[in-house]
Amino acid sequence: MEQLEETLGDFAAICPDPPTKRGVCPRCERPNPVCYCGEIVAEPFSIRSHVFMLQHPNEVKRCLRTTKIIELSIPTENYHLYRCKRISERKFPTLFSMLEDNSRESVLVFPSNKAEPLHSLPNDLDSKPYNIVMLDGTWSQAKVLYNSNPVIRSLRCIQLENSERSRYVIRTQPTETCLSTVEAVGLVLSHVERKPEIMDWFTRPLKAICDFQLDNGAVEHQSKEYLITNGLYQKPLNKKIQKSLDLKLKLDIKDLLC
Numbered sequence: 001m002e003q004l005e006e007t008l009g010d011f012a013a014i015c016p017d018p019p020t021k022r023g024v025c026p027r028c029e030r031p032n033p034v035c036y037c038g039e040i041v042a043e044p045f046s047i048r049s050h051v052f053m054l055q056h057p058n059e060v061k062r063c064l065r066t067t068k069i070i071e072l073s074i075p076t077e078n079y080h081l082y083r084c085k086r087i088s089e090r091k092f093p094t095l096f097s098m099l100e101d102n103s104r105e106s107v108l109v110f111p112s113n114k115a116e117p118l119h120s121l122p123n124d125l126d127s128k129p130y131n132i133v134m135l136d137g138t139w140s141q142a143k144v145l146y147n148s149n150p151v152i153r154s155l156r157c158i159q160l161e162n163s164e165r166s167r168y169v170i171r172t173q174p175t176e177t178c179l180s181t182v183e184a185v186g187l188v189l190s191h192v193e194r195k196p197e198i199m200d201w202f203t204r205p206l207k208a209i210c211d212f213q214l215d216n217g218a219v220e221h222q223s224k225e226y227l228i229t230n231g232l233y234q235k236p237l238n239k240k241i242q243k244s245l246d247l248k249l250k251l252d253i254k255d256l257l258c
């Protein structure tokens, strides 16, 4: 399974950007010809929630990161980025005190066994403001972050009930309904802040990135779930998935991938 999941990293390592001779935009940090700043909201929009991004150190090495869209769209004081595998109270005392603050509700977006649906979170004006914790990386990196940090595992877990395909079509997602980090945060904020338009504000720049890459020869990626179930997956499959295919079981590839 790990081997199969690691292939996500192979796809993500492909850099579809043009050469950066023409300079990099200081704001979105993308090469100037593919700067998406024109698609970002003109002013950061105010929210009650705080977003905590725990980013796997290897995630930063990738050419396309969607979290910058979140960082540029919400006020600086509402966005907190931690780039490491293990977080400790000694290293990040502010993070720990914010997660333990009883005046706020801290939730982790992760599909664990105990995860509740997003829409079970109250979003009335008198409900507590949220601390939204995200694990940013490939699926296997997110699992490493989850398993390595007891304080994260102890948080109330929520999962998304998304039925749409990701708009981040130039990266292979594990299943038909897996979302990029910016889309996941967009869905959560749209609900808890009662502002459905947030999802559009986040996906507009994402769509611009994908459109540019597709116009310049990048190939739209189908999810691994689609490729495997249609016999199009080119890499070795792990034993569990291969066995299910051999037995012609009505397997739920989704469960094996996520």
Ligand SMILES: [Zn+2]
Binding pocket: 025, 026, 027, 028, 029, 030, 035, 036, 037
């Ligand atoms: Zn830019």
